[in-house]
Structure formats: C-alpha cells, structure tokens
Amino acid sequence: MAARMNTLSLLNPSHVSLRPRDSRFSHRPLRFYSSPNPNRRALFCTCSTTNGESFVLTTPLYYVNAPPHMGSAYTTIAADAVARFQRLLGKKVIFITGTDEHGEKIAAAAMAQGSTPLDHCNVISQAYKTLWKDLDISYDKFIRTTDSKHEAIVKEFYSRVLAKGDIYQADYEGLYCVNCEEYKDEKELLENNCCPVHLKPCDSRKEENYFFALSKYQKSLEEALNKNPNFVQPSFRLNEVQSWVKGGLRDFSISRASVDWGIPIPNDRSQTIYVWFDALLGYISALSDEQEQPDLLNAVSSGWPAALHLIGKDILRFHAVYWPAMLMSAGLSLPKMVFGHGFLTKDGMKMGKSLGNTLEPNELVHRFGTDAVRYFFLREVEFGSDGDYSEERFINIVNAHLANTIGNLLNRTLGLLKKNCQSTLVVDSTTAAEGNEFKDNVEKLVDKARMHYENLSLSSACEAVLEIGNVGNFYMDERAPWSLFKQGGTASEAAAKDLVIILETARIIAIALLPVTPSLSWRIYEQLGYSRDQFDAATWVSFFFHTDASTTHHQHLMGDTKWGGLKGGQVMAQPKPVFARIENQTEDVDKGVAVGKTMKSKGKKMKQAQQVAGA
Numbered sequence: 245m246a247a248r249m250n251t252l253s254l255l256n257p258s259h260v261s262l263r264p265r266d267s268r269f270s271h272r273p274l275r276f277y278s279s280p281n282p283n284r285r286a287l288f289c290t291c292s293t294t295n296g297e298s299f300v301l302t303t304p305l306y307y308v309n310a311p312p313h314m315g316s317a318y319t320t321i322a323a324d325a326v327a328r329f330q331r332l333l334g335k336k337v338i339f340i341t342g343t344d345e346h347g348e349k350i351a352a353a354a355m356a357q358g359s360t361p362l363d364h365c366n367v368i369s370q371a372y373k374t375l376w377k378d379l380d381i382s383y384d385k386f387i388r389t390t391d392s393k394h395e396a397i398v399k400e401f402y403s404r405v406l407a408k409g410d411i412y413q414a415d416y417e418g419l420y421c422v423n424c425e426e427y428k429d430e431k432e433l434l435e436n437n438c439c440p441v442h443l444k445p446c447d448s449r450k451e452e453n454y455f456f457a458l459s460k461y462q463k464s465l466e467e468a469l470n471k472n473p474n475f476v477q478p479s480f481r482l483n484e485v486q487s488w489v490k491g492g493l494r495d496f497s498i499s500r501a502s503v504d505w506g507i508p509i510p511n512d513r514s515q516t517i518y519v520w521f522d523a524l525l526g527y528i529s530a531l532s533d534e535q536e537q538p539d540l541l542n543a544v545s546s547g548w549p550a551a552l553h554l555i556g557k558d559i560l561r562f563h564a565v566y567w568p569a570m571l572m573s574a575g576l577s578l579p580k581m582v583f584g585h586g587f588l589t590k591d592g593m594k595m596g597k598s599l600g601n602t603l604e605p606n607e608l609v610h611r612f613g614t615d616a617v618r619y620f621f622l623r624e625v626e627f628g629s630d631g632d633y634s635e636e637r638f639i640n641i642v643n644a645h646l647a648n649t650i651g652n653l654l655n656r657t658l659g660l661l662k663k664n665c666q667s668t669l670v671v672d673s674t675t676a677a678e679g680n681e682f683k684d685n686v687e688k689l690v691d692k693a694r695m696h697y698e699n700l701s702l703s704s705a706c707e708a709v710l711e712i713g714n715v716g717n718f719y720m721d722e723r724a725p726w727s728l729f730k731q732g733g734t735a736s737e738a739a740a741k742d743l744v745i746i747l748e749t750a751r752i753i754a755i756a757l758l759p760v761t762p763s764l765s766w767r768i769y770e771q772l773g774y775s776r777d778q779f780d781a782a783t784w785v786s787f788f789f790h791t792d793a794s795t796t797h798h799q800h801l802m803g804d805t806k807w808g809g810l811k812g813g814q815v816m817a818q819p820k821p822v823f824a825r826i827e828n829q830t831e832d833v834d835k836g837v838a839v840g841k842t843m844k845s846k847g848k849k850m851k852q853a854q855q856v857a858g859a
C-alpha cells in the first residue's frame with residue numbers, strides 16, 4: 245500500500261522539482277512523459293526511489309594514522325561511482341565518508357610525528373578531504389569521529405545498550421594487534437604470534453574491560469542472515485560470515501583502560517570506548533544535522549538504515565557480525581547490504597599504510613588525471629576480488645579505452661562535422677537512426693550497463709559502455725562517411741546522418757560512463773554543445789508502470805541514456821581532444837606495482853600528460 249501511494253504521488257508533477265538544488269549533490273529531477281509503448285515492461289521500478297526515502301551509502305571511516313593511499317581511495321572511488329549512478333536514477337543519495345580518529349594506533353602515530361593527537365587528526369583528515377576533491381568524490385557527509393555530535397551519539401548509543409543489559413565488566417587477557425585494533429585468536433596468527441595482515445607480533449594484554457554481550461545475539465544473527473542472504477555481498481563472503489557465526493560468537497571488549505585518546509565511557513572516565521564500537525556509529529552520527537542537538541533518534545530518522553556499506557574484506561567481521569548485533573541491542577534497523585571488496589595488492593600482499601607498500605593516489609592523479617585513475621581501478625579490478633596494479637597495464641588500458649575508443653571516436657566525428665556540416669547537426673538523432681538497428685544495439689548495451697551498475701559489477705558496467713564505443717567505431721569504419729561526403733548528393737546526406745548517429749552514441753556513452761568518469765563525461769557533453777546545467781540535470785532512462793484497482797498507469801521516465809537527445813540544428817563545439825593519450829615511457833615503467841619511489845622519478849613527464857587530458 246505504501247508503495248502504491250508513493251507511486252501515485254510520483255505521478256503528480258507538483259511533487260517533483262524540475263531543477264536540481266545543487267548540481268553535484270542533490271538528487272536529479274525526473275521528467276515525465278507518457279510511454280510511447282505501454283506494453284514495454286520495466287526492467288526495474290524506480291517507484292521507491294523518489295518517495296523521499298534516501299539511499300544512504302557509506303565508505304569505511306578511514307584511520308588517520310597516515311595519509312590516504314590507493315587502497316583507501318579505491319573504496320571511495322567505487323562508492324562514488326555507485327552514488328553517482330543512484331543519483332542518475334533519481335534517488336536522493338546520502339553518500340557518507342569520513343575519518344576514524346580515536347584509539348591507540350592514532351595516538352601512537354601522532355606521538356611519532358611529535359604532534360598532539362587532535363592536531364595530527366586535523367592534518368590527516370584534511371588530506372583525505374583534499375584527495376576526495378582531487379578524485380571528484382561527490383560525498384554528502386564527511387564525519388570525523390572527533391566531532392562533538394558524533395561523541396554525543398556514541399554515548400547515547402552506549403547508554404542504550406547498557407540499559408538493555410548488554411554491557412558488563414570482566415577481565416580480559418589476549419593477544420592484541422594495534423594495527424587492526426583487534427584482539428586476535430591465537431589460531432589465526434602466524435609464527436611468533438604475528439598478525440597475518442600486518443606481519444607484526446601481537447602484544448599480550450590483560451585488562452579489566454567493559455564487554456558487549458555479542459553471544460546473546462547468536463541466534464538473531466543467524467536468523468537475520470538466513471532471512472536476508474543478500475545482506476553480505478559478494479555472495480561468497482556470506483559463507484565466511486555464516487561460518488564465524490556458526491563457530492560461536494564470543495562477547496568482545498568495548499573499552500580500553502590503557503588508551504586515553506578516545507571517548508570516555510559514560511560514568512567511568514578511567515576507560516575509553518573501543519575504537520570500533522565508536523567508529524561504526526559514525527554511519528549514524530553522519531546523518532545528524534549540523535543545527536540539531538545531536539540525538540540518536542533524530543540522526544536515525546534522517547535516512548537510517550543505510551542501503552549499502554562498502555568496505556574491504558578485512559573489516560567484514562566488524563560490519564557483518566559486530567555491527568548488526570550492536571544495532572539489534574539498541575533496537576535499531578540493520579543496514580540493507582554490506583559489500584566486501586577485495587584488496588589492491590603488491591606482490592600478493594595487501595597494499596597498506598602499516599606494511600609501507602602503498603601506491604600514492606595523489607601522484608597517480610597528478611600524472612594521469614582523475615578520470616584515468618577512477619576508470620582504471622574500476623574497470624581493471626573486478627569489484628569483490630583482489631587486483632594487482634601495473635603501470636604498464638594502466639597506461640595501455642586508459643589509452644585504448646578512454647583516448648582511442650571514446651575520445652578519438654568523438655574527435656574524428658566532430659572533425660568531419662566541422663568540415664562538412666559547419667559543426668551543425670542536420671537532423672534529430674531519432675530521425676537519423678530511423679529503421680537502423682544500430683540504435684537498438686546501443687540501447688541494449690545501455691540496459692546491460694545499468695544492470696551491472698545496479699549489481700555493483702562496476703567492471704562489467706564499464707565493459708558494456710566500452711562496447712558501445714566499439715560498436716560506434718565499427719559503424720563509423722563501415723559507413724566511412726568521409727568517402728560518402730566526397731560522393732555528394734544523397735550519399736553526402738546519408739553521411740551527415742551517420743555523424744549524428746555517432747555523436748548521439750558519444751552522448752549516451754558520456755552519461756553511461758558518468759558514474760566512473762564524471763570529468764571526461766562533462767568534457768564530452770560540452771563538445772556536444774550542452775551547458776553545464778544540462779549535464780548536471782542528466783538522468784538514466786527508466787520506465788515504470790503501476791496498476792491500481794481501475795486503471796493502469798503507464799509512465800515512461802525519459803532519461804538521457806535513451807536514444808534521441810541530440811536535435812537537428814544543435815551546434816557542436818570546436819573539436820578538441822577530450823582525453824589525451826598518455827605517452828608510454830617504457831624505459832622506466834615498473835612492470836609490477838609502481839611504489840611511491842618509482843613514481844616520484846617520473847612525476848614531471850606525467851604531469852604534462854595530465855594537463856593535456858584536463859584541457
């Protein structure tokens with residue numbers, strides 16, 4: 245019933261704003277048209293997307309022990325692609341990221357820098373924000389766990405769980421990995437009690453702590469996982485989570501007596517709240533409004549539960565076991581999905597701050613440009629699996645896909661249009677493609693890309709969009725409009741239509757790849773003669789239909805991935821490359837992972853490439 249009412253309210257245009265409030269962050273306007281073909285069935289329904297329900301999406305809150313590296317940037321790039329895609333579908337997205345600033349590891353990092361913990365956190369947190377700007381990350385909320393509103397919400401949450409009878413005091417003795425900020429089971433450790441992730445020996449610790457009664461939630465968790473097997477994605481990670489739960493859940497310590505840098509336990513200032521119990525709540529405190537008195541229920545009412553937590557596989561237990569149990573204890577809803585992606589690796593080892601084998605995202609962006617970095621990691625690494633970085637492969641892929649298949653197709657078509665048609669389209673793209681099955685092929689690939697984006701198969705989504713570029717190039721080469729123009733008469737008219745067809749294809753590619761390459765997509769749109777406002781208002785085509793007791797309402801939400809956007813008479817911009825090839829510097833290209841040192845030596849040459857690409 246609720247869904248029906250939402251659908252009906254959606255039919256009333258007065259409920260729909262036709263202009264985005266903020267071009268980058270607000271949800272996109274939807275345009276309403278009667279469906280030309282009422283029998284055309286929806287592949288998915290956007291009914292629930294415009295009813296005011298938010299699509300809350302999170303990245304992990306990053307530790308600020310050191311500046312961001314490519315591993316941390318990877319989750320955020322993927323999250324940004326998902327957020328942008330969901331906005332294209334018309335959803336009101338709240339994209340949350342931030343920094344995890346408490347705990348022993350951060351205090352130690354600050355001390356090593358000769359800094360106070362807060363000064364240190366301010367610097368590193370800012371480094372994350374700067375990188376997100378450079379990577380075109382369109383987050384809506386950036387939460388720092390040192391924010392006072394966060395602290396208030398953590399304390400309130402703690403008190404709720406305490407009131408539920410789920411917190412008690414006990415002695416604990418165990419092996420602790422400071423880098424993981426986690427007590428470890430002896431059986432999961434390597435020789436000399438080394439942590440398998442950080443390869444450093446764990447410390448033996450004994451303390452009186454406050455404990456969370458995780459074991460109480462064993463049954464409820466099992467049930468929740470059985471009831472909603474999609475809760476953990478990709479599906480192969482669900483088995484891992486189920487086996488942890490089946491293996492028996494043990495209560496865990498949620499306070500530290502030896503750590504000052506943290507949120508004090510309410511009513512016991514001698515202990516601070518365990519950094520994970522604190523940080524997970526950032527997903528909720530981020531939702532709380534700046535003006536409001538921070539309060540758990542207010543925050544929850546602003547979008548909780550999250551639709552999706554994107555995380556790396558190393559922190560799955562915290563998100564798929566501890567966090568749901570904490571939420572159950574506090575009487576709050578569980579997030580709808582936790583997706584654990586794989587690692588970017590070097591020599592098979594997780595790239596990370598603690599191991600010191602990182603790849604510098606700033607340098608990559610500086611040298612290759614934002615779109616190249618975003619595209620490469622999303623296209624090359626199957627989302628969910630591990631992936632190794634190779635500079636040679638980076639250059640080859642980016643050149644082949646972005647510079648050649650997409651950039652060059654647009655550039656040569658615009659060149660021909662300038663020479664033969666004064667840069668003006670002769671007919672609407674719909675007329676140009678009448679009776680031409682090429683248009684259907686493009687639309688099929690668009691649907692394929694959408695399905696992959698929806699399933700978080702980001703690499704396959706890129707592949708489907710690239711395939712549109714491939715069919716466009718094939719069409720161009722087969723039709724050879726340059727020689728048709730030479731023949732004149734009807735051949736020349738046909739060639740002018742072919743150019744419209746190719747440019748419409750490029751336009752669709754721009755929107756379909758926008759979640760991954762927002763800057764490149766804008767440069768393409770600009771070349772096609774659109775304004776920034778038009779680009780910012782773009783949506784992904786979708787259909788829905790709704791039947792109530794007496795009538796069937798067929799609605800067709802027109803979007804910009806649908807064929808027919810370019811109109812006759814539209815004037816294109818002067819052709820200039822939208823993506824410059826990166827020159828391959830084979831003599832000093834590292835065939836494996838390019839670590840910071842290798843990359844520094846090539847900084848200057850690559851900066852040139854980035855500037856051209858950004859032109």
Ligand code: MSP
Pocket residue numbers: 303304305306307314315316318319344523524525526554555556557558559586587588589594595596
């Ligand atoms: N602070 C915790 C998260 C708290 S969320 C409430 C944390 N921070 S982290 O900075 O160590 O890691 C953040 C994310 O970056 C994790 O999802 C982790 O998997 C991811 N990555 C860190 N190194 C990575 C790679 N080398 N490759 C891919 N992702 C990696 O954990």
